[in-house]
């Protein structure tokens with residue numbers, strides 16, 4: 001068995017703007033565990049917000065990562081590799097995906113079976129309308145025509161104008177993500193204003209260090225408040241349960257698929273709703289998350305739909321509905337074959 005990796009630049013269809021930044025490309029690292037004919041695939045999409053970079057992931061892989069000669073189980077192998085991942089959650093995610101893809105292919109079962117997830121219970125995914133020029137909204141809404149749920153990035157100086165422009169052309173369900181862009185006063189006012197415009201919930205309205213203010217907002221807001229930047233790993237949940245109605249789990253924040261599964265379990269103990277989200281990623285990362293999606297309430301797994309050069313084919317989306325094939329493992333295949341991609 002061998003472990004390999006390569007970098008790849010994913011390019012967005014539209015510049016991807018959120019409250020703190022705008023990007024036209026992201027560098028990801030694909031990790032492969034190779035065992036004879038079997039290739040287990042994983043993806044690290046290093047989140048800049050949390051200080052992770054492609055170079056940090058590569059350095060860690062080059063200097064610290066080695067497969068174990070002897071291991072008791074796939075969980076043991078993953079634990080060993082995670083121990084040498086330098087705390088880089090995106091690398092932990094990539095390693096966990098690649099190892100579980102390899103192991104479930106070897107055992108001829110789809111990855112969702114490993115997590116006891118029922119693929120007939122997959123949710124619909126929302127489709128993101130990122131921050132950009134107001135004039136581009138009608139075109140973006142028309143491109144989002146197949147998707148029944150829109151996730152709209154706010155936290156700008158034109159938040160009401162953006163929602164008004166959307167509501168002029170569609171009455172679809174809208175979810176809002178302010179990406180820490182508001183203060184308490186704005187958030188309270190916006191929660192009522194958005195509730196009147198059929199917005200389902202608000203994600204991370206306040207800065208991650210404003211937990212007590214978020215708790216005040218939770219008591220006042222007529223619609224649910226969901227944690228993203230405040231919900232990294234399972235140990236965060238008890239600390240924020242009083243301030244949020246739900247959490248957004250992302251593999252690139254929490255690391256392994258098992259940690260994501262643990263977050264789902266703990267959130268349920270606190271009677272919190274659960275969303276499964278993503279970074280801008282290829283179909284490798286998105287498909288891995290999709291295998292857990294039957295276990296959650298909301299999916300926001302559109303990162304691969306926002307890029308124009310996805311080199312893999314995996315989970316499909318039809319009218320917003322996520323659909324996995326029942327191939328063993330992740331069920332992803334390369335569709336482009338640039339140098340280094342397996």
Ligand SMILES: [Mg+2]
Nearest residue numbers: 177203204228
């Ligand atoms: Mg978010």
